Amino acid sequence: MANKHSVLTVNNLQIAYDDHKIISDLSFTVQQRDILIFLGPNGAGKTTLLRALQNLLPYQGSVSWNAQKISYLPPQEFLQRQNLPPLNIGEFYSFKTKDLDSIKTMIVDVGLDESLLRHQFSELSTGQFQRMLIGWALLDSPEVLILDEPTSGIDIGGEETIYSLLHKFWQNQNLTILLVTHDLNIVWEYATQVICLNKQQVCMGKPDEVLTPEQLKLLYGTGIKFYKHQHK
Amino acid sequence: MKIISTEIVLALILSGTIGAIAGYLGSLMLSKRMALMGGALGHLTLPGVALALLYDFDVSLGATLFLAFGVLIIWLLEQKTQLHLEALTAVVFSASLATAFLFLPKEDIDIALLGDVSQISSTTVLVTVIISMVLFFTVKKIYSSMVLASISSDLAQTSGVNLKLNNALYLICIAVTVALGVRIVGGLMTAALLAIPACTAKNISSNLSQYTIISTIAGSLACIMGVIAYAISGIPAGPLIIIASALLFLISVFKQQKD
Numbered sequence: 001m002a003n004k005h006s007v008l009t010v011n012n013l014q015i016a017y018d019d020h021k022i023i024s025d026l027s028f029t030v031q032q033r034d035i036l037i038f039l040g041p042n043g044a045g046k047t048t049l050l051r052a053l054q055n056l057l058p059y060q061g062s063v064s065w066n067a068q069k070i071s072y073l074p075p076q077e078f079l080q081r082q083n084l085p086p087l088n089i090g091e092f093y094s095f096k097t098k099d100l101d102s103i104k105t106m107i108v109d110v111g112l113d114e115s116l117l118r119h120q121f122s123e124l125s126t127g128q129f130q131r132m133l134i135g136w137a138l139l140d141s142p143e144v145l146i147l148d149e150p151t152s153g154i155d156i157g158g159e160e161t162i163y164s165l166l167h168k169f170w171q172n173q174n175l176t177i178l179l180v181t182h183d184l185n186i187v188w189e190y191a192t193q194v195i196c197l198n199k200q201q202v203c204m205g206k207p208d209e210v211l212t213p214e215q216l217k218l219l220y221g222t223g224i225k226f227y228k229h230q231h232k
Numbered sequence: 233m234k235i236i237s238t239e240i241v242l243a244l245i246l247s248g249t250i251g252a253i254a255g256y257l258g259s260l261m262l263s264k265r266m267a268l269m270g271g272a273l274g275h276l277t278l279p280g281v282a283l284a285l286l287y288d289f290d291v292s293l294g295a296t297l298f299l300a301f302g303v304l305i306i307w308l309l310e311q312k313t314q315l316h317l318e319a320l321t322a323v324v325f326s327a328s329l330a331t332a333f334l335f336l337p338k339e340d341i342d343i344a345l346l347g348d349v350s351q352i353s354s355t356t357v358l359v360t361v362i363i364s365m366v367l368f369f370t371v372k373k374i375y376s377s378m379v380l381a382s383i384s385s386d387l388a389q390t391s392g393v394n395l396k397l398n399n400a401l402y403l404i405c406i407a408v409t410v411a412l413g414v415r416i417v418g419g420l421m422t423a424a425l426l427a428i429p430a431c432t433a434k435n436i437s438s439n440l441s442q443y444t445i446i447s448t449i450a451g452s453l454a455c456i457m458g459v460i461a462y463a464i465s466g467i468p469a470g471p472l473i474i475i476a477s478a479l480l481f482l483i484s485v486f487k488q489q490k491d
Contacts, residue, residue: 054390072390079384085262087379088439095376096391118439121383 005032007144007176013061015052022048028195028204035177037187040197041220046180050148071142073133075149081121089132090117096139110135127158138169146178240463243349246357247455250412253364255429255451257371257409259444260378262430271423273410275325276302278332278419285340295411302328347418347470349459367405374398417470428477435484450480
Protein backbone atom coordinates (compact mmCIF):
# COMPACT_ATOMS: atom_id res chain seq x y z
CA MET A 1 0.00 0.00 0.00
CA ALA A 2 1.25 3.44 -0.85
CA ASN A 3 2.52 5.56 2.00
CA LYS A 4 0.07 8.38 2.70
CA HIS A 5 2.84 10.95 2.20
CA SER A 6 4.05 9.54 -1.07
CA VAL A 7 3.18 11.54 -4.18
CA LEU A 8 4.55 9.09 -6.75
CA THR A 9 5.08 5.35 -6.79
CA VAL A 10 6.79 3.72 -9.75
CA ASN A 11 7.01 -0.05 -10.10
CA ASN A 12 8.99 -2.08 -12.65
CA LEU A 13 8.92 0.69 -15.22
CA GLN A 14 10.12 -0.26 -18.68
CA ILE A 15 10.32 2.08 -21.65
CA ALA A 16 11.37 1.05 -25.15
CA TYR A 17 11.47 2.60 -28.62
CA ASP A 18 10.73 -0.22 -31.03
CA ASP A 19 12.88 -2.99 -29.57
CA HIS A 20 15.46 -0.69 -28.08
CA LYS A 21 15.19 -0.55 -24.30
CA ILE A 22 15.62 2.95 -22.83
CA ILE A 23 14.69 2.23 -19.22
CA SER A 24 14.35 -1.19 -17.66
CA ASP A 25 13.08 -2.33 -14.28
CA LEU A 26 12.95 1.00 -12.52
CA SER A 27 11.12 1.25 -9.20
CA PHE A 28 11.06 4.16 -6.77
CA THR A 29 8.84 6.23 -4.53
CA VAL A 30 8.75 10.01 -4.15
CA GLN A 31 7.63 11.49 -0.85
CA GLN A 32 5.91 14.81 -0.38
CA ARG A 33 8.41 17.73 -0.31
CA ASP A 34 11.21 15.62 -1.74
CA ILE A 35 13.64 17.22 -4.14
CA LEU A 36 14.43 14.22 -6.27
CA ILE A 37 17.23 14.65 -8.78
CA PHE A 38 17.79 12.27 -11.68
CA LEU A 39 21.46 12.11 -12.51
CA GLY A 40 23.06 10.37 -15.44
CA PRO A 41 25.07 10.75 -18.65
CA ASN A 42 23.56 11.89 -21.97
CA GLY A 43 21.35 9.22 -23.47
CA ALA A 44 20.68 7.60 -20.09
CA GLY A 45 16.95 8.05 -20.58
CA LYS A 46 16.32 10.90 -18.12
CA THR A 47 14.07 13.01 -20.38
CA THR A 48 12.32 9.85 -21.61
CA LEU A 49 11.64 8.88 -18.01
CA LEU A 50 10.17 12.29 -17.10
CA ARG A 51 7.90 12.15 -20.15
CA ALA A 52 6.74 8.60 -19.39
CA LEU A 53 5.94 9.57 -15.80
CA GLN A 54 3.46 12.07 -17.22
CA ASN A 55 1.91 9.68 -19.70
CA LEU A 56 3.50 11.43 -22.67
CA LEU A 57 5.07 8.14 -23.79
CA PRO A 58 3.92 4.53 -23.75
CA TYR A 59 5.51 2.39 -21.05
CA GLN A 60 5.17 -0.89 -19.21
CA GLY A 61 4.94 -1.19 -15.45
CA SER A 62 3.01 1.07 -13.13
CA VAL A 63 3.18 4.80 -12.45
CA SER A 64 0.85 5.98 -9.74
CA TRP A 65 0.48 9.63 -8.78
CA ASN A 66 -1.04 10.80 -5.55
CA ALA A 67 -1.19 14.46 -6.62
CA GLN A 68 -3.79 16.50 -8.48
CA LYS A 69 -1.71 19.32 -9.90
CA ILE A 70 1.56 18.55 -11.62
CA SER A 71 3.49 21.16 -13.60
CA TYR A 72 6.13 20.23 -16.14
CA LEU A 73 8.80 22.31 -17.83
CA PRO A 74 10.47 20.56 -20.79
CA PRO A 75 14.08 21.46 -21.65
CA GLN A 76 14.19 25.04 -22.92
CA GLU A 77 15.56 23.99 -26.31
CA PHE A 78 12.41 21.91 -26.87
CA LEU A 79 10.24 25.02 -26.63
CA GLN A 80 9.44 27.06 -29.71
CA ARG A 81 10.32 30.73 -29.20
CA GLN A 82 10.36 31.95 -32.80
CA ASN A 83 7.73 31.85 -35.58
CA LEU A 84 4.93 32.14 -33.07
CA PRO A 85 1.93 34.44 -33.06
CA PRO A 86 2.87 37.68 -31.23
CA LEU A 87 2.01 36.29 -27.81
CA ASN A 88 3.20 38.42 -24.91
CA ILE A 89 4.14 37.09 -21.49
CA GLY A 90 1.00 38.46 -19.83
CA GLU A 91 -1.17 36.62 -22.36
CA PHE A 92 0.90 33.44 -21.92
CA TYR A 93 0.31 33.63 -18.16
CA SER A 94 -3.40 34.26 -18.71
CA PHE A 95 -3.68 30.81 -20.35
CA LYS A 96 -3.34 29.56 -16.75
CA THR A 97 -5.21 32.19 -14.76
CA LYS A 98 -7.31 35.24 -15.51
CA ASP A 99 -6.38 36.76 -12.13
CA LEU A 100 -4.22 39.72 -13.11
CA ASP A 101 -3.01 40.32 -9.55
CA SER A 102 -1.58 36.83 -9.16
CA ILE A 103 0.08 37.17 -12.58
CA LYS A 104 1.73 40.43 -11.51
CA THR A 105 2.77 38.97 -8.14
CA MET A 106 4.28 35.90 -9.79
CA ILE A 107 6.36 37.80 -12.34
CA VAL A 108 7.85 39.86 -9.50
CA ASP A 109 8.35 36.72 -7.37
CA VAL A 110 10.52 35.15 -10.06
CA GLY A 111 12.64 38.30 -10.04
CA LEU A 112 11.43 39.91 -13.24
CA ASP A 113 10.10 43.38 -13.87
CA GLU A 114 6.35 43.75 -14.28
CA SER A 115 6.91 45.56 -17.59
CA LEU A 116 8.14 42.26 -19.10
CA LEU A 117 4.51 41.07 -19.15
CA ARG A 118 4.12 43.20 -22.28
CA HIS A 119 7.13 41.65 -23.99
CA GLN A 120 7.11 38.72 -26.40
CA PHE A 121 9.00 35.40 -26.03
CA SER A 122 11.74 36.36 -28.47
CA GLU A 123 12.50 39.56 -26.55
CA LEU A 124 13.58 37.76 -23.36
CA SER A 125 17.11 36.57 -22.62
CA THR A 126 17.61 32.85 -21.94
CA GLY A 127 17.80 33.46 -18.19
CA GLN A 128 14.73 35.71 -18.15
CA PHE A 129 12.85 33.20 -20.28
CA GLN A 130 13.58 30.37 -17.85
CA ARG A 131 12.47 32.42 -14.84
CA MET A 132 9.34 33.40 -16.69
CA LEU A 133 8.65 29.70 -17.39
CA ILE A 134 9.16 28.77 -13.75
CA GLY A 135 6.65 31.46 -12.81
CA TRP A 136 4.23 30.07 -15.38
CA ALA A 137 4.65 26.53 -14.05
CA LEU A 138 4.00 27.68 -10.47
CA LEU A 139 1.09 29.97 -11.29
CA ASP A 140 -1.66 27.49 -10.40
CA SER A 141 0.12 26.36 -7.20
CA PRO A 142 1.05 22.82 -8.28
CA GLU A 143 1.85 20.11 -5.75
CA VAL A 144 4.61 18.72 -7.96
CA LEU A 145 7.02 20.55 -10.23
CA ILE A 146 8.93 18.53 -12.84
CA LEU A 147 11.90 20.23 -14.50
CA ASP A 148 14.20 18.95 -17.21
CA GLU A 149 17.60 20.67 -17.15
CA PRO A 150 16.17 24.05 -16.21
CA THR A 151 19.53 25.81 -16.54
CA SER A 152 20.77 24.53 -19.89
CA GLY A 153 22.12 27.44 -21.90
CA ILE A 154 22.37 29.67 -18.82
CA ASP A 155 25.70 30.88 -17.42
CA ILE A 156 26.96 29.91 -13.96
CA GLY A 157 25.63 33.02 -12.19
CA GLY A 158 22.25 32.62 -13.84
CA GLU A 159 22.18 28.93 -12.99
CA GLU A 160 22.71 29.63 -9.30
CA THR A 161 19.91 32.22 -9.38
CA ILE A 162 17.48 29.76 -10.97
CA TYR A 163 18.19 27.12 -8.36
CA SER A 164 17.98 29.50 -5.42
CA LEU A 165 14.68 30.72 -6.87
CA LEU A 166 13.36 27.16 -7.06
CA HIS A 167 14.63 26.50 -3.55
CA LYS A 168 12.80 29.60 -2.28
CA PHE A 169 9.51 28.37 -3.75
CA TRP A 170 10.17 24.89 -2.35
CA GLN A 171 10.66 26.36 1.12
CA ASN A 172 7.58 28.57 0.98
CA GLN A 173 5.11 26.19 -0.67
CA ASN A 174 4.18 22.59 -0.12
CA LEU A 175 6.10 21.61 -3.23
CA THR A 176 7.69 18.37 -4.40
CA ILE A 177 10.33 18.76 -7.10
CA LEU A 178 11.55 16.21 -9.65
CA LEU A 179 14.55 17.47 -11.53
CA VAL A 180 17.01 16.36 -14.18
CA THR A 181 20.44 17.93 -14.10
CA HIS A 182 24.04 17.16 -14.98
CA ASP A 183 25.37 19.37 -12.23
CA LEU A 184 26.70 17.45 -9.23
CA ASN A 185 26.98 20.65 -7.17
CA ILE A 186 23.24 21.13 -7.44
CA VAL A 187 22.70 17.58 -6.24
CA TRP A 188 24.89 18.14 -3.17
CA GLU A 189 23.30 21.46 -2.38
CA TYR A 190 19.58 20.83 -2.88
CA ALA A 191 18.63 17.18 -3.42
CA THR A 192 16.90 15.19 -0.71
CA GLN A 193 16.98 12.10 -2.92
CA VAL A 194 18.98 11.17 -5.97
CA ILE A 195 18.46 8.46 -8.59
CA CYS A 196 21.42 7.65 -10.82
CA LEU A 197 20.32 6.38 -14.19
CA ASN A 198 22.14 4.70 -16.98
CA LYS A 199 19.41 2.74 -18.78
CA GLN A 200 18.72 1.17 -15.42
CA GLN A 201 18.85 2.30 -11.85
CA VAL A 202 22.50 2.52 -10.78
CA CYS A 203 21.94 4.08 -7.38
CA MET A 204 19.18 5.56 -5.29
CA GLY A 205 19.05 7.31 -1.92
CA LYS A 206 20.30 10.38 -0.12
CA PRO A 207 23.13 12.07 -2.04
CA ASP A 208 25.56 11.81 0.90
CA GLU A 209 25.01 8.11 1.14
CA VAL A 210 24.92 6.97 -2.44
CA LEU A 211 27.12 9.33 -4.44
CA THR A 212 30.44 7.68 -3.73
CA PRO A 213 33.37 7.98 -6.14
CA GLU A 214 32.79 4.33 -7.09
CA GLN A 215 29.14 4.95 -7.94
CA LEU A 216 30.01 8.01 -10.05
CA LYS A 217 32.62 6.02 -11.90
CA LEU A 218 30.04 3.32 -12.56
CA LEU A 219 27.57 5.94 -13.75
CA TYR A 220 29.76 8.08 -15.97
CA GLY A 221 32.63 5.70 -16.75
CA THR A 222 36.23 6.66 -16.05
CA GLY A 223 37.49 10.22 -15.89
CA ILE A 224 34.97 11.76 -13.48
CA LYS A 225 36.68 13.92 -10.96
CA PHE A 226 35.06 13.47 -7.59
CA TYR A 227 34.11 16.69 -5.93
CA LYS A 228 31.93 16.92 -2.91
CA HIS A 229 30.41 20.21 -1.89
CA GLN A 230 31.19 20.95 1.74
CA HIS A 231 28.24 21.73 3.96
CA LYS A 232 28.55 23.39 7.32
CA MET B 233 -25.99 50.65 -61.41
CA LYS B 234 -24.44 47.26 -60.73
CA ILE B 235 -22.67 48.31 -57.55
CA ILE B 236 -25.82 48.69 -55.48
CA SER B 237 -27.70 45.60 -56.71
CA THR B 238 -28.94 42.88 -54.33
CA GLU B 239 -26.48 40.52 -55.97
CA ILE B 240 -23.57 42.68 -54.88
CA VAL B 241 -24.93 43.17 -51.36
CA LEU B 242 -25.23 39.39 -50.97
CA ALA B 243 -21.73 38.92 -52.42
CA LEU B 244 -20.39 41.50 -49.94
CA ILE B 245 -21.99 39.78 -46.93
CA LEU B 246 -20.84 36.34 -48.08
CA SER B 247 -17.27 37.35 -48.92
CA GLY B 248 -16.88 39.59 -45.87
CA THR B 249 -17.94 36.71 -43.60
CA ILE B 250 -15.72 34.10 -45.27
CA GLY B 251 -12.81 36.57 -45.27
CA ALA B 252 -13.25 37.20 -41.56
CA ILE B 253 -13.26 33.54 -40.56
CA ALA B 254 -10.37 32.75 -42.93
CA GLY B 255 -8.39 35.64 -41.40
CA TYR B 256 -9.16 34.51 -37.87
CA LEU B 257 -8.32 30.84 -38.47
CA GLY B 258 -5.33 31.79 -40.64
CA SER B 259 -3.82 33.63 -37.66
CA LEU B 260 -3.36 30.19 -36.06
CA MET B 261 -1.73 28.75 -39.17
CA LEU B 262 1.27 31.04 -39.30
CA SER B 263 3.72 28.27 -38.62
CA LYS B 264 6.08 26.60 -41.05
CA ARG B 265 4.11 23.38 -41.42
CA MET B 266 0.66 24.85 -41.79
CA ALA B 267 1.23 27.87 -44.05
CA LEU B 268 0.90 25.92 -47.29
CA MET B 269 -1.67 23.44 -46.07
CA GLY B 270 -4.54 25.72 -47.06
CA GLY B 271 -3.23 25.80 -50.62
CA ALA B 272 -2.89 22.05 -50.84
CA LEU B 273 -6.41 21.59 -49.49
CA GLY B 274 -7.71 24.18 -51.97
CA HIS B 275 -6.36 22.09 -54.85
CA LEU B 276 -7.91 18.99 -53.32
CA THR B 277 -11.36 20.56 -53.63
CA LEU B 278 -11.15 21.09 -57.39
CA PRO B 279 -12.62 17.77 -58.62
CA GLY B 280 -15.55 18.40 -56.26
CA VAL B 281 -15.97 21.93 -57.60
CA ALA B 282 -15.81 20.56 -61.16
CA LEU B 283 -18.52 18.00 -60.40
CA ALA B 284 -20.66 20.65 -58.74
CA LEU B 285 -20.41 22.88 -61.81
CA LEU B 286 -21.09 19.94 -64.10
CA TYR B 287 -24.17 18.69 -62.27
CA ASP B 288 -25.28 22.06 -60.96
CA PHE B 289 -25.07 21.67 -57.20
CA ASP B 290 -23.38 23.83 -54.57
CA VAL B 291 -19.61 24.24 -55.11
CA SER B 292 -18.85 24.31 -51.37
CA LEU B 293 -20.69 21.02 -50.98
CA GLY B 294 -18.69 19.46 -53.81
CA ALA B 295 -15.52 20.90 -52.29
CA THR B 296 -16.33 19.45 -48.86
CA LEU B 297 -16.99 15.98 -50.29
CA PHE B 298 -13.67 15.90 -52.11
CA LEU B 299 -11.78 17.35 -49.14
CA ALA B 300 -13.09 14.53 -46.97
CA PHE B 301 -12.24 12.02 -49.69
CA GLY B 302 -8.74 13.48 -50.20
CA VAL B 303 -7.97 13.63 -46.49
CA LEU B 304 -9.09 10.00 -46.14
CA ILE B 305 -6.76 8.93 -48.97
CA ILE B 306 -3.85 10.87 -47.42
CA TRP B 307 -4.56 9.23 -44.07
CA LEU B 308 -4.69 5.74 -45.64
CA LEU B 309 -1.44 6.33 -47.56
CA GLU B 310 0.21 7.53 -44.38
CA GLN B 311 -0.68 4.24 -42.70
CA LYS B 312 0.67 2.24 -45.66
CA THR B 313 3.89 4.17 -46.36
CA GLN B 314 6.67 5.80 -44.36
CA LEU B 315 6.17 9.14 -46.12
CA HIS B 316 5.54 12.49 -44.40
CA LEU B 317 2.08 14.00 -44.34
CA GLU B 318 3.31 16.97 -46.41
CA ALA B 319 4.80 14.75 -49.13
CA LEU B 320 1.62 12.69 -49.38
CA THR B 321 -0.50 15.84 -49.47
CA ALA B 322 1.61 17.08 -52.40
CA VAL B 323 1.07 13.79 -54.29
CA VAL B 324 -2.67 13.70 -53.66
CA PHE B 325 -3.35 17.39 -54.36
CA SER B 326 -1.46 17.32 -57.69
CA ALA B 327 -3.32 14.18 -58.72
CA SER B 328 -6.62 15.71 -57.73
CA LEU B 329 -5.86 18.94 -59.61
CA ALA B 330 -5.07 16.92 -62.74
CA THR B 331 -8.21 14.80 -62.31
CA ALA B 332 -10.34 17.93 -62.05
CA PHE B 333 -9.23 19.01 -65.52
CA LEU B 334 -10.41 15.70 -67.01
CA PHE B 335 -14.05 16.54 -66.55
CA LEU B 336 -14.14 20.26 -65.76
CA PRO B 337 -16.27 21.95 -68.48
CA LYS B 338 -14.06 24.41 -70.40
CA GLU B 339 -16.44 27.30 -69.91
CA ASP B 340 -16.35 26.75 -66.14
CA ILE B 341 -12.55 26.64 -65.72
CA ASP B 342 -12.43 30.30 -64.65
CA ILE B 343 -15.07 29.74 -61.98
CA ALA B 344 -13.30 26.69 -60.55
CA LEU B 345 -9.89 28.30 -60.50
CA LEU B 346 -10.72 31.92 -59.70
CA GLY B 347 -14.04 31.71 -57.85
CA ASP B 348 -17.36 33.35 -58.58
CA VAL B 349 -19.44 35.69 -56.44
CA SER B 350 -22.23 36.32 -58.96
CA GLN B 351 -25.65 34.72 -58.64
CA ILE B 352 -25.39 33.95 -54.94
CA SER B 353 -28.71 33.11 -53.31
CA SER B 354 -29.77 34.49 -49.96
CA THR B 355 -30.01 30.90 -48.66
CA THR B 356 -26.33 30.35 -49.52
CA VAL B 357 -25.45 33.56 -47.66
CA LEU B 358 -27.50 32.51 -44.62
CA VAL B 359 -25.96 29.00 -44.50
CA THR B 360 -22.45 30.46 -44.93
CA VAL B 361 -22.98 32.96 -42.11
CA ILE B 362 -24.26 30.20 -39.78
CA ILE B 363 -21.35 27.85 -40.65
CA SER B 364 -18.90 30.74 -40.17
CA MET B 365 -20.30 31.45 -36.72
CA VAL B 366 -19.91 27.79 -35.71
CA LEU B 367 -16.35 27.93 -37.07
CA PHE B 368 -15.65 31.12 -35.15
CA PHE B 369 -16.74 29.65 -31.81
CA THR B 370 -14.85 26.40 -32.45
CA VAL B 371 -11.63 28.25 -33.33
CA LYS B 372 -12.07 30.55 -30.32
CA LYS B 373 -12.43 27.48 -28.09
CA ILE B 374 -9.23 25.80 -29.29
CA TYR B 375 -7.18 28.97 -29.92
CA SER B 376 -5.13 29.21 -26.73
CA SER B 377 -4.60 25.42 -26.62
CA MET B 378 -3.26 25.47 -30.16
CA VAL B 379 -0.94 28.39 -29.41
CA LEU B 380 0.32 26.52 -26.35
CA ALA B 381 0.80 23.38 -28.45
CA SER B 382 2.80 25.37 -31.02
CA ILE B 383 5.17 26.38 -28.19
CA SER B 384 5.44 22.77 -26.98
CA SER B 385 3.09 19.84 -27.35
CA ASP B 386 4.36 18.39 -24.06
CA LEU B 387 3.59 21.66 -22.27
CA ALA B 388 0.09 21.68 -23.75
CA GLN B 389 -0.65 18.06 -22.90
CA THR B 390 0.60 18.33 -19.33
CA SER B 391 -1.55 21.45 -18.95
CA GLY B 392 -4.61 19.31 -19.68
CA VAL B 393 -5.02 19.96 -23.42
CA ASN B 394 -6.50 17.03 -25.35
CA LEU B 395 -4.17 17.38 -28.31
CA LYS B 396 -5.78 14.75 -30.53
CA LEU B 397 -9.24 16.27 -30.17
CA ASN B 398 -7.92 19.81 -30.68
CA ASN B 399 -5.90 18.82 -33.75
CA ALA B 400 -8.92 17.07 -35.26
CA LEU B 401 -11.15 20.12 -34.64
CA TYR B 402 -8.43 22.37 -36.06
CA LEU B 403 -8.15 20.34 -39.28
CA ILE B 404 -11.93 20.18 -39.69
CA CYS B 405 -12.11 23.98 -39.28
CA ILE B 406 -9.39 24.43 -41.92
CA ALA B 407 -11.15 22.06 -44.32
CA VAL B 408 -14.55 23.73 -43.91
CA THR B 409 -13.02 27.22 -44.27
CA VAL B 410 -11.25 26.12 -47.46
CA ALA B 411 -14.53 24.69 -48.79
CA LEU B 412 -16.22 28.05 -48.15
CA GLY B 413 -13.26 30.01 -49.54
CA VAL B 414 -13.20 28.07 -52.80
CA ARG B 415 -16.49 29.69 -53.76
CA ILE B 416 -15.12 33.22 -53.65
CA VAL B 417 -11.45 32.87 -54.65
CA GLY B 418 -11.38 29.51 -56.45
CA GLY B 419 -9.23 26.44 -55.87
CA LEU B 420 -5.90 28.10 -56.64
CA MET B 421 -5.84 30.96 -54.14
CA THR B 422 -7.33 29.69 -50.89
CA ALA B 423 -3.88 29.59 -49.26
CA ALA B 424 -3.69 33.36 -49.74
CA LEU B 425 -7.09 33.84 -48.14
CA LEU B 426 -5.80 32.12 -45.00
CA ALA B 427 -2.17 33.26 -44.97
CA ILE B 428 -2.00 36.92 -46.05
CA PRO B 429 -4.23 38.51 -43.35
CA ALA B 430 -2.17 36.78 -40.63
CA CYS B 431 1.08 38.12 -42.14
CA THR B 432 -0.46 41.61 -42.32
CA ALA B 433 -1.58 41.39 -38.68
CA LYS B 434 1.75 40.08 -37.45
CA ASN B 435 3.55 43.09 -38.93
CA ILE B 436 1.55 45.61 -36.95
CA SER B 437 0.50 43.95 -33.71
CA SER B 438 2.31 43.71 -30.42
CA ASN B 439 0.17 41.10 -28.68
CA LEU B 440 -2.06 38.14 -29.41
CA SER B 441 -5.45 39.82 -29.04
CA GLN B 442 -4.48 42.70 -31.39
CA TYR B 443 -3.09 40.14 -33.82
CA THR B 444 -6.26 38.02 -34.02
CA ILE B 445 -8.53 41.07 -34.32
CA ILE B 446 -6.40 42.68 -37.05
CA SER B 447 -6.11 39.39 -38.95
CA THR B 448 -9.90 38.92 -38.87
CA ILE B 449 -10.57 42.51 -39.97
CA ALA B 450 -7.87 42.40 -42.68
CA GLY B 451 -9.36 39.17 -44.07
CA SER B 452 -12.85 40.60 -44.18
CA LEU B 453 -11.79 44.01 -45.49
CA ALA B 454 -9.80 42.50 -48.37
CA CYS B 455 -12.86 40.49 -49.45
CA ILE B 456 -15.12 43.54 -49.27
CA MET B 457 -12.61 45.63 -51.25
CA GLY B 458 -12.29 42.84 -53.83
CA VAL B 459 -16.04 42.52 -54.32
CA ILE B 460 -16.45 46.31 -54.67
CA ALA B 461 -13.67 46.33 -57.27
CA TYR B 462 -15.46 43.47 -59.05
CA ALA B 463 -18.73 45.40 -59.04
CA ILE B 464 -17.01 48.36 -60.65
CA SER B 465 -14.73 46.55 -63.11
CA GLY B 466 -16.43 43.22 -63.87
CA ILE B 467 -13.08 41.40 -63.39
CA PRO B 468 -13.56 38.14 -61.36
CA ALA B 469 -13.62 38.87 -57.62
CA GLY B 470 -11.16 36.10 -56.63
CA PRO B 471 -7.97 37.70 -57.96
CA LEU B 472 -9.18 41.16 -56.86
CA ILE B 473 -9.69 39.92 -53.28
CA ILE B 474 -6.17 38.50 -53.16
CA ILE B 475 -4.71 41.69 -54.67
CA ALA B 476 -6.59 43.76 -52.07
CA SER B 477 -5.21 41.49 -49.35
CA ALA B 478 -1.69 41.87 -50.72
CA LEU B 479 -2.15 45.67 -50.76
CA LEU B 480 -3.19 45.63 -47.09
CA PHE B 481 -0.10 43.55 -46.41
CA LEU B 482 2.11 46.12 -48.18
CA ILE B 483 0.57 48.91 -46.11
CA SER B 484 1.36 46.91 -42.95
CA VAL B 485 4.99 46.56 -44.06
CA PHE B 486 5.33 50.35 -44.39
CA LYS B 487 3.44 50.95 -41.15
CA GLN B 488 5.82 48.56 -39.40
CA GLN B 489 8.88 50.38 -40.79
CA LYS B 490 7.53 53.72 -39.61
CA ASP B 491 6.91 52.46 -36.04
